[in-house]
Amino acid sequence: MTMVKEKLNYIKEVVPKYWPIGNFIHHNPLTGFEKKNFREALKLAKDIFEANVYMPVNYYVSLYEDGKIKQHILEENLAKVLKEHGLSEHFHEARTFLIEISPRWESFRSYKLAKEMCPDEELIEFLKSKSQFKDTRCLIEHNTKYFTLYEYIDAIFDTDKKELIEKDIIEYISRFLDQEQTTISMYQRHLGMFNTFKLYEGIDFEGTAEEFIEDILKKLKIKEDKISDYFLAHLLKQAGWAGFIKYRESDDYYYWQQEYPASLIDYLAVRLYYEWKYIKNEKINNFEELEKFIQENKEFVALKILKYKNKLPPKYVDMLENGISSKETLKKYVSEELELDALQIQLSKNELPTFEGDLIEYARFVEVLKEEEGFIWLKSLEDSYIETYVNEFFSSSKAPKDRLLASLVMCIDVRSEAIRRYMERIGPYDTYGIAGFLRMPITFIEFDKNHEQFLCPAIIKPNNVIFELPKDNLEEYKSKKGFTKTLKKVLNDLKNNPYTPFITVEAIGWLFGINLFGKTFFPKQVDKFFAKFRPKKPKTIYMIDKLSDEEIELFAKKVHFKIIEEVASNFLKRGLTEVEIENIWKHLVFGESLSFDVPKDLLEKLKNIYNITKEDYEFQKRKLSQVGFSLDEQVMYLENFLKTIGLVKNFPKFVLIVGHGSKSDNNPFESALDCGACGGNVSFPNARTMCLIANRKEVREKLKERGIEIPDDVKFIPGLHNTTTDEITFEDTEILTEEEEKLFAKVLDDIKFATSRSREERIKTLPYTETEEDIFIKSMDWSEPRPEWGLSKNVAAYVGKRESLKHLSLYNRFFMVSYDWKVDDEKASILTSLFSGPLIVGEWINMEHYFSTVDNEVFGAGSKVYHNIVSKVGVFYGNYSDLKIGLPTQTVLLEDKPYHEPVRLIVFLEAPLDLALKAAQQSSLANPVIMNEWIRLVLIDEKEGKIYKLEDGEFKLIKELECCIV
Amino acid sequence: MEILLLILLAGVPYYLLVEKTLGKYTFFVSASLLVLGLMLMLLTGTDCSQNKICILAAILTSVFTTYKALKTTNLYKLTNYFIFINSPVYFLFSLEYFIYFTFALLITLLGTYLIGSYYEKNYGSANFYGLGGLALEAPYAGLFLRIYLINLALYPPFPNAVFLFNSMLKDKLDLIWYTVIIVFFFGNFFVAMKILTNTVFGKSNKNIFYVDLEPKEKLFHTVLNVALLVIGIYGLKEVLQ
Numbered sequence A: 001m002t003m004v005k006e007k008l009n010y011i012k013e014v015v016p017k018y019w020p021i022g023n024f025i026h027h028n029p030l031t032g033f034e035k036k037n038f039r040e041a042l043k044l045a046k047d048i049f050e051a052n053v054y055m056p057v058n059y060y061v062s063l064y065e066d067g068k069i070k071q072h073i074l075e076e077n078l079a080k081v082l083k084e085h086g087l088s089e090h091f092h093e094a095r096t097f098l099i100e101i102s103p104r105w106e107s108f109r110s111y112k113l114a115k116e117m118c119p120d121e122e123l124i125e126f127l128k129s130k131s132q133f134k135d136t137r138c139l140i141e142h143n144t145k146y147f148t149l150y151e152y153i154d155a156i157f158d159t160d161k162k163e164l165i166e167k168d169i170i171e172y173i174s175r176f177l178d179q180e181q182t183t184i185s186m187y188q189r190h191l192g193m194f195n196t197f198k199l200y201e202g203i204d205f206e207g208t209a210e211e212f213i214e215d216i217l218k219k220l221k222i223k224e225d226k227i228s229d230y231f232l233a234h235l236l237k238q239a240g241w242a243g244f245i246k247y248r249e250s251d252d253y254y255y256w257q258q259e260y261p262a263s264l265i266d267y268l269a270v271r272l273y274y275e276w277k278y279i280k281n282e283k284i285n286n287f288e289e290l291e292k293f294i295q296e297n298k299e300f301v302a303l304k305i306l307k308y309k310n311k312l313p314p315k316y317v318d319m320l321e322n323g324i325s326s327k328e329t330l331k332k333y334v335s336e337e338l339e340l341d342a343l344q345i346q347l348s349k350n351e352l353p354t355f356e357g358d359l360i361e362y363a364r365f366v367e368v369l370k371e372e373e374g375f376i377w378l379k380s381l382e383d384s385y386i387e388t389y390v391n392e393f394f395s396s397s398k399a400p401k402d403r404l405l406a407s408l409v410m411c412i413d414v415r416s417e418a419i420r421r422y423m424e425r426i427g428p429y430d431t432y433g434i435a436g437f438l439r440m441p442i443t444f445i446e447f448d449k450n451h452e453q454f455l456c457p458a459i460i461k462p463n464n465v466i467f468e469l470p471k472d473n474l475e476e477y478k479s480k481k482g483f484t485k486t487l488k489k490v491l492n493d494l495k496n497n498p499y500t501p502f503i504t505v506e507a508i509g510w511l512f513g514i515n516l517f518g519k520t521f522f523p524k525q526v527d528k529f530f531a532k533f534r535p536k537k538p539k540t541i542y543m544i545d546k547l548s549d550e551e552i553e554l555f556a557k558k559v560h561f562k563i564i565e566e567v568a569s570n571f572l573k574r575g576l577t578e579v580e581i582e583n584i585w586k587h588l589v590f591g592e593s594l595s596f597d598v599p600k601d602l603l604e605k606l607k608n609i610y611n612i613t614k615e616d617y618e619f620q621k622r623k624l625s626q627v628g629f630s631l632d633e634q635v636m637y638l639e640n641f642l643k644t645i646g647l648v649k650n651f652p653k654f655v656l657i658v659g660h661g662s663k664s665d666n667n668p669f670e671s672a673l674d675c676g677a678c679g680g681n682v683s684f685p686n687a688r689t690m691c692l693i694a695n696r697k698e699v700r701e702k703l704k705e706r707g708i709e710i711p712d713d714v715k716f717i718p719g720l721h722n723t724t725t726d727e728i729t730f731e732d733t734e735i736l737t738e739e740e741e742k743l744f745a746k747v748l749d750d751i752k753f754a755t756s757r758s759r760e761e762r763i764k765t766l767p768y769t770e771t772e773e774d775i776f777i778k779s780m781d782w783s784e785p786r787p788e789w790g791l792s793k794n795v796a797a798y799v800g801k802r803e804s805l806k807h808l809s810l811y812n813r814f815f816m817v818s819y820d821w822k823v824d825d826e827k828a829s830i831l832t833s834l835f836s837g838p839l840i841v842g843e844w845i846n847m848e849h850y851f852s853t854v855d856n857e858v859f860g861a862g863s864k865v866y867h868n869i870v871s872k873v874g875v876f877y878g879n880y881s882d883l884k885i886g887l888p889t890q891t892v893l894l895e896d897k898p899y900h901e902p903v904r905l906i907v908f909l910e911a912p913l914d915l916a917l918k919a920a921q922q923s924s925l926a927n928p929v930i931m932n933e934w935i936r937l938v939l940i941d942e943k944e945g946k947i948y949k950l951e952d953g954e955f956k957l958i959k960e961l962e963c964c965i966v
Numbered sequence B: 001m002e003i004l005l006l007i008l009l010a011g012v013p014y015y016l017l018v019e020k021t022l023g024k025y026t027f028f029v030s031a032s033l034l035v036l037g038l039m040l041m042l043l044t045g046t047d048c049s050q051n052k053i054c055i056l057a058a059i060l061t062s063v064f065t066t067y068k069a070l071k072t073t074n075l076y077k078l079t080n081y082f083i084f085i086n087s088p089v090y091f092l093f094s095l096e097y098f099i100y101f102t103f104a105l106l107i108t109l110l111g112t113y114l115i116g117s118y119y120e121k122n123y124g125s126a127n128f129y130g131l132g133g134l135a136l137e138a139p140y141a142g143l144f145l146r147i148y149l150i151n152l153a154l155y156p157p158f159p160n161a162v163f164l165f166n167s168m169l170k171d172k173l174d175l176i177w178y179t180v181i182i183v184f185f186f187g188n189f190f191v192a193m194k195i196l197t198n199t200v201f202g203k204s205n206k207n208i209f210y211v212d213l214e215p216k217e218k219l220f221h222t223v224l225n226v227a228l229l230v231i232g233i234y235g236l237k238e239v240l241q
Helices: A003-012 A038-049 A057-065 A071-084 A088-108 A121-130 A136-143 A149-157 A161-176 A193-201 A209-220 A224-237 A239-250 A255-259 A264-279 A287-296 A298-308 A314-321 A326-350 A359-392 A414-426 A475-496 A501-521 A523-531 A549-572 A578-590 A600-609 A614-625 A631-645 A684-694 A697-705 A738-763 A772-778 A829-854 A913-922 A926-931 B002-010 B014-044 B052-071 B075-085 B087-092 B095-123 B139-152 B159-170 B175-200 B215-240
Strands: A406-411 A429-434 A442-445 A453-455 A464-470 A540-543 A654-661 A715-722 A727-730 A796-800 A814-818 A867-870 A874-877 A905-910 A935-941 A946-951 A954-960
Touching (some): A038 A224, A121 A359, A149 A161, A161 A193, A161 A239, A224 A239, A224 A264, A287 A298, A314 A326, A406 A414, A414 A715, A414 A738, A464 A684, A501 A523, A549 A578, A578 A600, A631 A697, A684 A715, A727 A738, A796 A829, A829 A926, A829 A935, B002 B014, B002 B087, B014 B075, B087 B175, B095 B139, B095 B215, B139 B175
Parallel strands (some): A406 A654, A442 A464
Antiparallel strands (some): A429 A814, A867 A874, A935 A946
């Protein structure tokens, strides 16, 4: 491994991956830290990202005052932390400090009060010895962690290099990474990011990107042991772009990466090139020069850096402006800062008269509390939820004796909770929750779409491909599609041609006004009107069976034959017979001799440009062999599905498998509202595929041999839940008999009622929504930044039987995963797969919401109002900025206050302790997440009648069950 | 008389000399001299609008002051500089507009100066460097400073803009007028916008504990704003006539 790669690998983990916005993947921005304990990782992340990792104390205090954080729990957690630090004797003072003093902490640090009080000299000395103010060197180092050389120059000499450098970098990478947003693409992108960059900037360099980096590092004279940190400093400057490139680099299946490869090394080469370009002519252009300058002007540099970081109070900025000596200014600044720190401690101590100990002891006490208070509050909030729910879960509800009319199987997504609850309460129904991909990862190719959708969690790659093919007459669809396609093309051409936009606006601009005003003032009517022009998708079928070997060969050949026919006809200016085509093909693929004269140029073209080769033929065959499922696979997936949810007997008349997706207008984040377990896509194809499989006679017969008997009259019907409007629609109902249709009509009525109640519930939390009608309008309104709350406010996941929480209203805050440990095997296979799939997806969703709430500026995407789509990969602010990762403020905040309650995902798991331990050990993905407490695991062991909480690597008993759960 | 007026109204060359010695009080000296100049003009009826040397000197003062204003982030200094950024129009405006304009300007600058003293009291200096996000963190201070700056940036219908546009409509414009408008307009606009974007808007500074205006201060700024409103209404009436 080269030096550059080695150094980069060392820090690569810190940068969070960012998936393209079209398939928004909720993820933990601190995934790279998951190998560390949550509490320790957050301390580290706070330092690296200079971000908030907990909510402000005021937020927690208000939850405490509202009773959400329970007093005894707060006290327990506080006592534990105090014990860790040997401060147990100050328990009462610590509690008062957390609740009363800490929220006002900054108010004790006031210039006004400083004039009236005298600070304690001994305390000042103590604070100095512990702080960045120890000496000037320490002050500089403390404030320049992850500083690039151009930032030093900007800070010291008041230049704007950073602005110029970052702008150039963003301009290049956004053009290189473009996914057909622009009409004129960058030239020669297939050469890769670095090679294209060399052409772009006219760089005469023969070597690789790594050698190029090494070359610049030499020019910058960076010490060997600082290189990794310097790479990290560069990557953190535009963490969003770096994260996206990191994602591309890691996904071999990503089309754009295959076409136009990019890597973090290339990106670093680009960054370092621009850095060198803009600083090479400066007085200081390497770290040795910088070091020399700092040595000679320590105080001046320290002040300039403090000013650059907005840490220098205004009056010292004045002193700098007025040319007062740096030494004197810095001395004054340091002494005033220390005095203020000391006074802050003295003043706050005055409010704790019972604190026994001197000021220095108190300072140590405050230091511990300020460091740990975020975690104490967060854990107390989580523990309060755990205590509340654990006491509420179990009811004496029993499984019904009569046969149910329908079972509703929905995604574990929190937004299904209300509908499931209402359905269960109004009729002979039960409901199940399973991750939307139904434990059946598929690659889906939708009708009339050319791209693949991976319908499974982002961490899995599917092996089966499902094609959607039309069943109906396509005439009407084709004609409408043709019309809209032509219209779009004409408008695009007019818009993008350099000469026509002005005339276009003058001539037909008013037409857009109809859309603009219509969508703004009458969104419903306009949507209805335009729907008439949209081509309606015809009835379709899915190809769920495997192709035979002959069919595979035939189709693979056909693809090649078609290409040869078209290319050769154009080249030779005549039509080719089938024998001639086959002869050319056999020559190119199997090296057989040609029976007629074919120009060498044509053969070269077919081979090199159109890839008619043996390798491609084998590749096509391999791809085609992935289409559909074998019978065994179908049985296996259906069995997995049924066992996972625990539906293995007492089948109802209808099993309704409902996927979900969202609908909104003008919303780049729409896919964030789709199914997270399907890689940010709509999960309907998985539901439909599973129903098609489950309705097959031969599958049921084979399944019977494995011990699961599905009666013949049971019908599986696929549905789609629109989470924005809470409508559920069903397909493939033509398989129902007349009698069944009547029964199904009753189910539909009940679903209509349940969804209406769910909407009523949501009206209460959605701003500017008073009626159900408003909810529908939100899905069509292009000015609506918050069409739905999505997964905001998620707090917990329940993995177990539905009966345990059926009686509770959980207000769309729980991921509800159906699991019956009695159905699982001894190896805990089902639980292991739940840990590796849904649990990780849930944790990523939860952590994304957590960090986007605690520091939206660093981990979130900011306000949607300023977003512009860039390169079709994400959004940025204005006309250039870092790629915005995470969630927008409109998803997690309401009027600048947190709507989402940031807590770690509390996972309530109904399983015996040994089974849970086995599953946790087996799942390499979930193990660090569980053991390092990125989720809070609460284990309900009904076998032993005990409830445990995982804490500090141990399962601690929190409750004994009086009676066993049903 | 015209040379005396040049000294009083355009500060040539005194303001560079007194700035260091008088510190934050320079504004009051400059404002007093401006009012003195105004009274002299009133009493003597001197009209400098045709004295090209005076106007040229005032334009140079304005350009130089704009440059200086763009270099500083101290509100005390800036209030003083605004007097001189506007100096060419004192010579070009008709006496009546000169009076109203000067009143509106001085009221606005007094308000800005008081915001500077609020900065000094709460954050240690009238320098706003690094003190962003006032509109969110201290909404009242942010609101009042915003009004003053929008007035200084010559946004209609605030009085400064109204009197300028009135004069442009009523006077016969020549090359000097055009030059003055460019210098005057861009000078005021850029400097005011610089303050607006850096302290009223922008990111709030996590290292600073923000405090808003006290009730007494709010009341005083409200009075200043009412005065500005009255002058503005008068100016609008003039436009409509």
